[in-house]
Amino acid sequence: KGAQDRVPTGFSVLDERIQGGLGPGETGVILAPPGHGKTTALISMASAALLRNKKPLYISLELSQKIIASKFDTNLFGFTLDVIKKKPKTFQESMQRLRMELQGGKLQIAEFPTKSLTLYKMQDLVEKTQPDVVFLDYAQILKPAKAKDERRFELTDIHEGLRGVAGQCHVPIWTAHQTNKPALRAREIGIENIAEDFNVAAIADLVVSLNQSDDEKRQGVIRLFIAKSRLGESGVTFEARC
Numbered sequence: 001k002g003a004q005d006r007v008p009t010g011f012s013v014l015d016e017r018i019q020g021g022l023g024p025g026e027t028g029v030i031l032a033p034p035g036h037g038k039t040t041a042l043i044s045m046a047s048a049a050l051l052r053n054k055k056p057l058y059i060s061l062e063l064s065q066k067i068i069a070s071k072f073d074t075n076l077f078g079f080t081l082d083v084i085k086k087k088p089k090t091f092q093e094s095m096q097r098l099r100m101e102l103q104g105g106k107l108q109i110a111e112f113p114t115k116s117l118t119l120y121k122m123q124d125l126v127e128k129t130q131p132d133v134v135f136l137d138y139a140q141i142l143k144p145a146k147a148k149d150e151r152r153f154e155l156t157d158i159h160e161g162l163r164g165v166a167g168q169c170h171v172p173i174w175t176a177h178q179t180n181k182p183a184l185r186a187r188e189i190g191i192e193n194i195a196e197d198f199n200v201a202a203i204a205d206l207v208v209s210l211n212q213s214d215d216e217k218r219q220g221v222i223r224l225f226i227a228k229s230r231l232g233e234s235g236v237t238f239e240a241r242c
Contacts, residue, residue, distance in 0.1 A: 005023055006023040006172075007022055007023075007052075007172050008048060008049070008052065009021055009045045010044060010045055010047070010049075011238075013238040014224060014226070014238070017226060017229070017233055018232050019232060022133070022174065022205070023231075024166070024171055024172055025163075025166050025167040025170060026205040027163050027166050027174075027175070027203070027204050028204060028206040028208065029174075029175055029176065029200060029204045029206065030208055031191075031193070031207055031208065031210070032176070032179060032189065032210035033178065033183050033184055034178060036210055036212065037212070037242065038138065038177075039063065039068075040071070040075075041176075042058070042137055042174060042176060043058070043068070043075050044075055045174060046058050046107070046133075046135045047072060047076050049132065050076075050102070052105070053102055054132040054133060055106045055129075055130070055131045055133075056107055056131060057125075057129050057131035057134045058072075058107070058108070058109045059110045059111075059112065060112070060137050061113070061114050061136075061137060062114060062137060064111055065109050068111070072107065072109075076098065077094050108129055114141045115141055117142055117143060118142065118143045119145060119158070119164075122136070122142070123165045126171060127169060131171060133173075133174070134171055134174070136162070136176075137175070137176060138175050138177065139158055139159060139162055139175040139176075140155065140158075140178060140196075142162075144158060145161065151197070153197075155199070156199045156203070159197075159200050159203040163203055163204075177200055179194065179209075180195045180196075186211075188209070189209035189211055190225070191227045191228050206226070206228065206229050206231055207226075208226055209227050210222055210223075212242075220242055221239055221241065222240055223237050223238070223240075224237070224238055224239075224240055
């Protein structure tokens with residue numbers, strides 16, 4: 001029931017364990033240290049949604065719209081940006097084929113300066129654009145509705161508000177979150193490695209961490225660990241190519 005409303009991540013092993021994907025009103029968090037692939041993972045899932053003729057909305061609070069668009073180009077076409085620049089005709093032909101194949105799928109990218117976007121403005125954007133799934137890069141740098149004495153209380157409010165937006169707009173929302181310093185030495189990053197506010201894990205329906213040793217990085221392999229899930233089993237690790 002309701003399986004048709006769930007939006008797959010594109011990682012089949014993960015989708016099998018979360019009832020086919022993230023559903024309307026649910027929130028998912030990608031957890032990793034700085035520079036360890038959170039944006040890449042969000043873009044990969046947004047691309048997978050687009051190729052399934054969904055309408056993903058990607059909100060960037062850190063990187064420019066142009067940079068995010070170039071990352072989608074490399075993800076969708078399987079070439080580095082340098083190759084795309086050297087073969088513009090091949091790229092344009094591939095783009096045209098993709099447009100012809102898509103039947104209703106549409107990618108929208110919105111850019112806001114760090115800590116300038118509030119949850120109220122985000123909800124207004126989601127209501128206007130009517131996406132099938134939202135990717136927020138990332139919740140920690142949203143502007144809190146009200147300043148608190150401690151940062152962790154602000155983050156709790158942000159993530160509770162994000163879940164509220166997901167519910168009111170009837171849309172799944174993915175975001176990312178930084179880890180603490182001990183995560184840099186962890187074989188598998190768990191919810192105990194969430195930086196600043198542990199309540200992030202309590203609020204989200206799904207928390208998936210990205211794990212990669214130096215050898216795995218050279219081999220182009222990354223391990224995804226389901227650290228918390230209300231949608232199925234947790235404590236499961238599987239590999240993906242990157």
